[in-house]
Amino acid sequence: MQLPPLSLYVHIPWCVRKCPYCDFNSHVFAAGTQQSVAGSIEHAQGETAGERHLPEAEYVDQLERDLRSQLPWIQGRKLGSIFFGGGTPSLFSPLAIGRILDLAESLVGFEEGIEITLEANPGTFEQAKFAGYHRAGVNRLSIGVQSFDPLQLQNLGRIHSGDEARIAASQARAAGFDNINIDLMHGLPGQGEQDALKDLERAVALGVEHISWYQLTIEPNTAFYSAPPVTPGSEQIAAIQRAGRAYLASEGYQRYEVSAYGRAGLASRHNLNYWSFADYIGIGAGAHGKFTLPESGRILRTQRTRAPQHYLALGCETGEGGTAFPLPKVKDVPPPERPLEFLMNALRLEEGVPAETYTSYTGLTLESLAGEWGRLQAMALVRPLGPSIATTPFGYDYVDDILQRFLPEE
Incomplete structure (x- = not known):
């Protein structure tokens, strides 16, 4: 086994409002509380900005302790990318984001040309801070638009308008960002092919470098799961996807992952790190991580407690009066289980990954895949094993079915 590249994921768990489709670890914030409000939208709507409070400084202090606790697993590597996800990371001040980046650089170190992404909502509250984030070291902004259509924004529980989304992209550019992603959804209630294309056309017109275009799915523990909206059927979804992919390709956006499209050379480095089965540190409430330990032949998955109030309470007093920060759950x-774990990531990439990474990152030989892979190849679902591990264009639409063939025996 070899040490793969290393990234950092920082989770900021708070939002102004919980969207009805969201199953991420996000919590509405209010004065004196860090309350989980899955499905409770009215609570946030009833507050003014002045009544809200974020424990920003306390949370950044805890992130530092979290990162320090995981330093022994870093094994001399520097960070190739950092991603601030949530929740809504743009609720934090540029000062706080800059402090986190300074800590990461001093404790771990940065590779040359590191990609640093921050997720932001298009509201004016966030737009005013874009220049500050850029000065702090963020060099890639990901704007959560989801749709430009007023009716769809209402359906999705979003609190911005289509105009605010367009202004946000313009202001991000003015703030100095030359690498901007826009998140869009398709398969929305009542959405037809032309409606979905209009959203894509509006995003392309903004000149952004990257578009994440993914299908609305109804997940457990969401408001939509309790009261599902009527969404397009499978044939309509397939037609929307075909039209959207063709349009994005015609505009110079290369599809490199199931739902990710970038201009040449501008695929998300952080996403590529995930899907290549590389390592990443996860800090913050509910954050996940992955570490490879070549000397012992172990691969670890880590996870922090999800509730912000529990995360902020982590740490125990030692006999010397100091604080010992516990390791994440491992x-x-x-x-x-490694063949499935590897393929769940690698097969999301349209071109797959070099075959040698399977051996170097899992400690297994290609023979551990060969039997089932050969049967899938006979069905034209995957390419020959080596020099890459990848599906065929036909098989790319059946990744979930392919993965089922690699479930470990109980």
Whole structure:
């Protein structure tokens, strides 16, 4: 086994409002509380900005302790990318984001040309801070638009308008960002092919470098799961996807992952790190991580407690009066589970990954894939094993079915 590249994920768990489709670890914030409000939208609507309080400084202090606790797993590597996700990371001040970046650089170190992404909502509250984030070191902004259509924004529980989304992209550019992503959804209630294309056309017209275009799915523990909206059927979804992919390709956006499209050379480095089965540190409430330990042959998956108030309470007094910060919850990935773990990531990439990474990152030989892979190849679902591990264009639409073939035996 070899040490793969390393990234950092920082989770900021708070939002102004919980969207009805969202199953991420996000919590509405209010004065004196860090309350989880899955499905409770009215609570946020009833507050003014002045009544809200974020424990920003306390949370950044805890992020530092979290990062320090995981330093032994870093093994001399520097960070190739950092991603601030949420929740809504743009609720934090540029000063706080800059402090986190300074800590990461001093404690771990940065590779040359590091990509640093921050997710932001298009509201004016966030727009005013874009220049500050850029000065702090963020060099890639990901704007959560979801749709430019007023009716769809209402359906999705979003609190910005289409005009605010367009202004946000313009202001991000004016603030100095030359790498901007826009998140869009398709398969929305009542959405037809032309409606979906209009959203894409509006995003392309803004000249952004990257578009994440993903299908609305109804997840457990969301408001939509309790009261599902009527969404397009499978044939309509397929037609929307075909039209959207063709349009984005015609505009110079290369599809490199199931729902990610970038201009040449501008695929998200952080996403590529995930899907290549590389390592990443996860800090913050509910954050996940992955570490490879070549000397012992172990692969670890880590996870922090999800509730912000529990995360902020982590740490125990030692006999010397200091504070010992606990390690995250750890799960070993044993060899029988590694083929599936690897393929769940690698097959999301349209071109797959170099075959040698399977051996170097899992400690297994290609023979551990060969039997089932050969049967899938006979069905024209995957390419020959080596020099890459990848599906065929036909098989790319059936990744979930392919992965089922690699479930470990119980």
